[in-house]
Amino acid sequence: MEVATPAAETLDAPTDVAELLTLAPSAAVVRRQRRAMIGPDVVALQEAWYPADVAQAAGLDRPDKIKGGVLAALLDAGFHPAEADEYVTADESTPEQAAQLAIGARIAVLVIDRVTRDRKGRTIELVRTTGASDRLSLVYSPLPLQVRTPPDTALPQS
Template sequence: MAGKWKALADRLEREINEGVHPPGAPLPQILDQVAAGAGSKATVSRAYQELEAKGLVTSRRGHGTVVRDRSRVRVPLNRYERVLSPGGARGPWETATADQGLDGRMEVATPAAETLEAPADIARLLGLDPGTEAVRRRRRAMIGSDVIALQDAWYPLDVAQAAGLDRPDKITGGVLGALIGAGLVPAEADEYVTAEEPTPQQAAQLAIGTRVAVLVVDRVTRDRSGRAIELVRVTGAADRLQLVYSPLPLRIRTPRSPRSQPPTGQ
């Protein structure tokens, strides 16, 4: 039988979904809920924990329990096509979010680049032998102060060194310009999308509950010879990202009508 905490959690979830508590608004303090007759401190705390696990609220130091913004960001498949010119002021994330009137930006980690032994799945996607060293560059896709997605970009060591991507600071002119400047011209890319449970670290970084799935998008870019020169892994909250694959060209071969067939020989 569900306890009082479940009834309180259900009521608050309903109020959040109906807009009574909008995104960014703090829920009443636990002691205020107790004083209002919502239950004991343990009851209210358990209800708030349930809401946080479901990704409805997040706990912020100095702000208490705040309703989480779950509005979706459209991420189009062709987000790279419009920015494939080196030295541009905006990258794919900034361009896609600006089109939606959102203040999107990329925040570079410190250090931005590290030389590491590539994990087995990364090595496989890059076509590297197990245990091979590669360069990882880390960034975070932001909207305002919210972290929407984590981005890890991996490069074969010789590619990173040739393009200067192994430096632990931001790349002036962008990664694309650095690759092209080194003669490593992107020619094609594949994307693989999966849904997974977040690790505790991912849940903490994305400020999501433990029951909110994450979308993992692996984008492998190859040069003209077919060699993988970059793997970008984007991990974001599934309830904040909408991957849009539109429009997609459809190559359909239609049978020719009998009248259009050439006459057969006698």
Template sequence: MPPMGYRQIAAALRAAIDAGEHPPGSRLPTEAELAAEYDVSRETVRRALAVLKAAGLVTTATSQGTVVARPPVRVRLAHYATAADPDRPGRDLGPWETACAEQGVTSRVEVTGVDRVPAPEQVAELLGLPAGSEVVRRGRRMFAGEDLAQVQESWVPADVAAGTPLERPEKLVGGLYAALTAAGVELAAATEEVAGRGPTAEEQDLLGLPEAGTVLEVWRVTRDRTGRAVEVLHTVSDIRRVARVYEDLPIG
């Protein structure tokens, strides 16, 4: 039988990971051990491991070797819906922190900037505002462990944010929906457009993506009970580290 190719080895290792033979956080055998097991060169093993790394299944570190990655953080739409409830358990946590906590993943959220700006053309259109209308922009970075998992920008009409924590530079306790609710906004509905795409050069560097990496891009518009758009959210996620879950959607 001819020796296995690197894609076959990658498939075999992936099957072993999926079967639980190599649980998250465990180390795979060394390159030398794998080369001996499959009777191939170490270069073939390296190419197989590169396939797994590009798929987000393993990470590599000089001190630890090749480690099986933890599964993506599953962010459910319900994490946002319940954030508007001031009496919910864990109300000090935002949706990202809640999702991570439920899955035993340490997390943090960094605010990268809060300012008043003219609404970009696409944002103004989504908010139903004249081009250039003043909005409050909030930038954030979300980490799973030490890994940057996603970056976000939100835009809120200036009159909605005025005089509230939404226009202050510190992190919002409980997340943006909690802040909107505390400001008296009655949230009613959200629409999300989700797509996968290749990263920009800036996104690739920021998220530490491999050459063939993919990001998950989300545009969300949130409306109040009058139908007014009160927030536009743009999220770019490392598809290896974030999954979005939509549950109990109506059919028919």
């Protein structure tokens, strides 16, 4: 991973980001950016968005790399990730994305949004990964499944 310079900046949340973070439109957010590299090639772009108060408490609003990683910083600040939703869509690349990913303007990108909530249900992070659809593969294996049985029904014993 290659961290952008500066790695973090405070912005007014774009509409889609505010919605996914369950914030008011144009609320203050911190965006951190980095690029996934294989050798000299950029294979994915990553933006992580945090509510401003979460970023400040965890030190994620600093313009440099987070020593020990973002997860450790969140945990140290008392934010304990508990669950996440992930949304995968395909879209046309923007001219900036096409240039950074070294793809033609007609190559679609996959956009993966992972929205993370803490134990209290508060949304604390949105990570958006964008990569060229012709060289990005998503593999979810194994996926744990939760099976809930009604209280009055027992599973058969084998």
